[in-house]
Amino acid sequence: MKRKDKEIKEIKKFRKKFYDDHANDYDNGWWNGENALEEFEGFKKFVKIKPGDIILDIGTGTGTFLIEMAKMGAICYGIDQSPKMLEKLRIKVKQEGIEKNIEKISEGTAENLPYPDGIFNWVVCIGMIEYYPLEYAKAVLLEINRVLMPDGHCFIDIPNPNNPYTQERDWIFSYNLEKFEKMTKSLEFKISARNKAGFMLQYLLFK
Numbered sequence: 416m417k418r419k420d421k422e423i424k425e426i427k428k429f430r431k432k433f434y435d436d437h438a439n440d441y442d443n444g445w446w447n448g449e450n451a452l453e454e455f456e457g458f459k460k461f462v463k464i465k466p467g468d469i470i471l472d473i474g475t476g477t478g479t480f481l482i483e484m485a486k487m488g489a490i491c492y493g494i495d496q497s498p499k500m501l502e503k504l505r506i507k508v509k510q511e512g513i514e515k516n517i518e519k520i521s522e523g524t525a526e527n528l529p530y531p532d533g534i535f536n537w538v539v540c541i542g543m544i545e546y547y548p549l550e551y552a553k554a555v556l557l558e559i560n561r562v563l564m565p566d567g568h569c570f571i572d573i574p575n576p577n578n579p580y581t582q583e584r585d586w587i588f589s590y591n592l593e594k595f596e597k598m599t600k601s602l603e604f605k606i607s608a609r610n611k612a613g614f615m616l617q618y619l620l621f622k
């Protein structure tokens with residue numbers, strides 16, 4: 416486990432610098448990606464926010480999804496370890512005029528969430544878990560479970576291990592799906608739906 420901890424620490428450090436360095440061009444790159452529309456449609460199909468819902472976006476980045484949820488009337492919290500990505504998000508929040516729906520944007524990491532137990536209706540984590548081994552995904556899901564309300568929902572994505580895009584990229588962790596789903600169930604999540612979106616698999620989980 417010590418070796419895994421060291422590996423995870425190194426990935427976090429690498430990704431922090433990577434996203435700080437790429438914050439300026441992140442949004443253009445994302446929307447030009449071949450998966451973007453499918454991912455966005457999957458998100459819209461599954462994440463049914465009611466006005467006033469309290470939501471958390473982990474690895475929120477420049478806030479592509481956080482801003483959508485704010486526009487749906489959610490009270491939003493976002494967390495990300497890259498200060499430069501969060502700078503971009505703060506600018507977009509002002510441009511969109513949605514300040515009243517943004518409760519708190521924090522710099523921090525996914526396995527150690529700075530929120531009390533049971534306060535969120537929804538937690539989403541999009542485009543982040545794929546950089547990490549399954550052990551980290553488990554630590555993040557454990558934290559998500561802690562901060563979700565008893566009837567809360569979670570929307571996450573992981574790479575589809577059967578897609579060639581995933582197989583060709585050695586920085587993407589490709590989980591054994593049986594193991595991944597067994598792990599989520601061991602944390603007492605129910606899998607409500609799965610959706611293929613490009614090379615990603617989107618999951619809707621209920622507590």
Ligand SMILES: C[S@@+](CC[C@H](N)C(=O)[O-])C[C@H]1O[C@@H](n2cnc3c(N)ncnc32)[C@H](O)[C@@H]1O
Binds near residue numbers: 475478497540541
């Ligand atoms: C591919 S971007 C996704 C951003 C946003 N969720 C989206 O879909 O547009 C990955 C984001 O995860 C953040 N990140 C990576 N590892 C993290 C960690 N361990 N804890 C918190 N944020 C992390 C990065 O800084 C980056 O902003």
